[in-house]
Amino acid sequence: MTALVGFHDVAKTYPNGVVALRGVSFEVHEGTCHAICGENGAGKSTLMKTLFGMEAPSQGTVTINGVAAGPDHSPRAAAAAGIGMVHQHFSLVPSLTVAENVVLGREPTRGPLIDRAAARAEVRRLAERFRLAVEPDVRVATLSVAAQQKVEILKALARNVRLLILDEPTAVLTPQETEELFDRLRHLRAEGLTIIFISHKLREVRALAEHVTVLRDGRVTGDAPIAQLDDATIARLVMGRDVRAVRRQTRPAQGAEALRVAHLTLAATDPADRMQEVGLSLHGGEILGVAGVEGNGQRGLVSVLTGLARPDAGTVTMLGREALHLTTAARRRAGLAHLPADRYAEGGARTLSLTDNAVGIAHLSGALGRWPWLSRARAERRAAELIRAYDVRTQTPRQTLASLSGGNAQKLIAAREFSGDPKLLIADQPTRGIDIQAAAFIRARLITLAEQGCAVLLLSADLDELLSLADRVVVMYAGRIVARLENDAALTPEALGPYMLGLQTAA
Numbered sequence: 001m002t003a004l005v006g007f008h009d010v011a012k013t014y015p016n017g018v019v020a021l022r023g024v025s026f027e028v029h030e031g032t033c034h035a036i037c038g039e040n041g042a043g044k045s046t047l048m049k050t051l052f053g054m055e056a057p058s059q060g061t062v063t064i065n066g067v068a069a070g071p072d073h074s075p076r077a078a079a080a081a082g083i084g085m086v087h088q089h090f091s092l093v094p095s096l097t098v099a100e101n102v103v104l105g106r107e108p109t110r111g112p113l114i115d116r117a118a119a120r121a122e123v124r125r126l127a128e129r130f131r132l133a134v135e136p137d138v139r140v141a142t143l144s145v146a147a148q149q150k151v152e153i154l155k156a157l158a159r160n161v162r163l164l165i166l167d168e169p170t171a172v173l174t175p176q177e178t179e180e181l182f183d184r185l186r187h188l189r190a191e192g193l194t195i196i197f198i199s200h201k202l203r204e205v206r207a208l209a210e211h212v213t214v215l216r217d218g219r220v221t222g223d224a225p226i227a228q229l230d231d232a233t234i235a236r237l238v239m240g241r242d243v244r245a246v247r248r249q250t251r252p253a254q255g256a257e258a259l260r261v262a263h264l265t266l267a268a269t270d271p272a273d274r275m276q277e278v279g280l281s282l283h284g285g286e287i288l289g290v291a292g293v294e295g296n297g298q299r300g301l302v303s304v305l306t307g308l309a310r311p312d313a314g315t316v317t318m319l320g321r322e323a324l325h326l327t328t329a330a331r332r333r334a335g336l337a338h339l340p341a342d343r344y345a346e347g348g349a350r351t352l353s354l355t356d357n358a359v360g361i362a363h364l365s366g367a368l369g370r371w372p373w374l375s376r377a378r379a380e381r382r383a384a385e386l387i388r389a390y391d392v393r394t395q396t397p398r399q400t401l402a403s404l405s406g407g408n409a410q411k412l413i414a415a416r417e418f419s420g421d422p423k424l425l426i427a428d429q430p431t432r433g434i435d436i437q438a439a440a441f442i443r444a445r446l447i448t449l450a451e452q453g454c455a456v457l458l459l460s461a462d463l464d465e466l467l468s469l470a471d472r473v474v475v476m477y478a479g480r481i482v483a484r485l486e487n488d489a490a491l492t493p494e495a496l497g498p499y500m501l502g503l504q505t506a507a
């Protein structure tokens with residue numbers, strides 16, 4: 001079998017001195033699905049960037065079809081060699097339509113003008129061929145993350161691709177959407193496409209890949225057919241130690257009602273925002289899980305609670321106050337914290353330093369001196385504490401958020417939101433894209449916060465996570481709460497399925 005891709009002793013040191021890869025060697029064979037696993041910061045994305053021509057290795061070579069990629073290797077050259085990549089963080093332009101995004105940079109023209117009809121037709125053809133349903137004329141900004149993901153994949157496949165690199169493609173997908181994506185990918189592989197797939201979820205790796213390479217701290221710690229490795233072995237190769245599952249054991253005494261939502265209705269064009277008569281109540285010390293296929297009103301609920309959207313009807317009482325007329329900042333001062341699902345778009349400022357991102361709102365409390373007389377030294381000490389406590393892998397608090405690996409950036413935002421002594425926390429997909437070890441840490445923190453009296457509204461597409469943490473679960477479907485359930489031993493992911501699909505109600 002020919003190796004389609006070969007990494008030969010590849011090392012990478014970033015200009016700021018971070019050593020991301022230390023002598024990586026392995027091969028990817030044509031027509032296979034090859035998984036890459038490793039902790040946050042292990043070097044997975046960096047390695048893929050050397051293959052895709054976005055980062056030059058500091059040492060060693062990458063071969064494509066036996067030919068060494070030269071110093072002029074670039075994304076354009078990689079595309080010409082038949083490589084497509086879907087990045088960990090979306091690279092779509094939100095203000096453009098789906099069709100415009102897919103053809104971006106190689107727009108079909110008609111005379112001096114962009115041929116929109118041709119672009120639209122091409123997208124329809126691709127969508128049909130790869131069976132990824134997308135609407136060419138819709139603006140990307142209005143799409144759910146799952147729909148955006150499809151557009152990203154379509155864009156990567158648009159030019160005769162032989163090798164598709166997917167950097168954590170399922171981090172933003174629900175179990176159902178993941179299953180659908182896997183179906184498509186298996187289909188593509190059957191047609192001869194080679195796939196490199198990065199994921200933290202062993203279940204997914206097993207479902208799709210036949211070979212796995214494990215990276216730890218920039219080195220290969222395992223490289224074998226997946227059938228030869230059991231889960232415990234892979235986990236040990238990933239982390240160098242074992243992790244325990246986190247589960248809520250005792251239910252703390254209930255505090256005062258921290259959140260009451262009644263008859264909340266939001267008319268919106270996007271079903272992810274639309275709500276009908278939503279009502280719920282949440283007390284201090286409680287963790288209320290919100291289950292549902294993404295795009296069933298959860299985003300609207302979070303937007304209204306955080307003050308980003310105004311409902312058309314209904315009331316929100318938050319920490320004893322009527323909240324709808326309060327600004328986001330006022331709600332935060334009252335004790336609301338929010339870990340957004342899209343940490344990059346909403347949670348952090350990529351070009352600012354880790355310190356600025358970590359203290360973010362802390363200055364509102366006056367703990368670091370009053371803005372604009374914020375104490376720089378105190379801010380940096382605070383950031384350093386959070387970085388240590390949350391095990392964020394960094395060089396210095398002065399580096400930018402963008403220079404962190406994806407999962408480490410998320411840990412930093414989580415650290416900021418969890419540490420301000422919140423009274424009400426909205427945790428939206430808190431462990432998405434975070435490695436097994438860090439996810440266990442975040443879950444344990446959520447439990448601790450609840451034990452300290454914080455009310456936690458937990459939205460998670462990971463049903464195992466939801467059921468291991470929540471006291472009660474509500475299920476959203478088509479903008480309504482269709483089930484209210486006690487999280488007892490009888491409640492399983494399978495039992496939630498019929499509610500999530502709108503086949504059954506228990507409200």
Ligand SMILES: Nc1ncnc2c1ncn2[C@@H]1O[C@H](COP(=O)(O)OP(=O)(O)OP(=O)(O)O)[C@@H](O)[C@H]1O
Pocket residue numbers: 014015016018019020038039040041042043044045046047088393394402403404405406407408433
């Ligand atoms: N542009 C950059 N400048 C400096 N350091 C970087 C840059 N990008 C990544 N790094 C560092 O290189 C190391 C490897 O990062 P990489 O993004 O490859 O990790 P990863 O395995 O993809 O992690 P994750 O699972 O969190 O996405 C990390 O220590 C990270 O902080």
Ligand SMILES: [Mg+2]
Pocket residue numbers: 044045046088167405406407
């Ligand atoms: Mg990465």
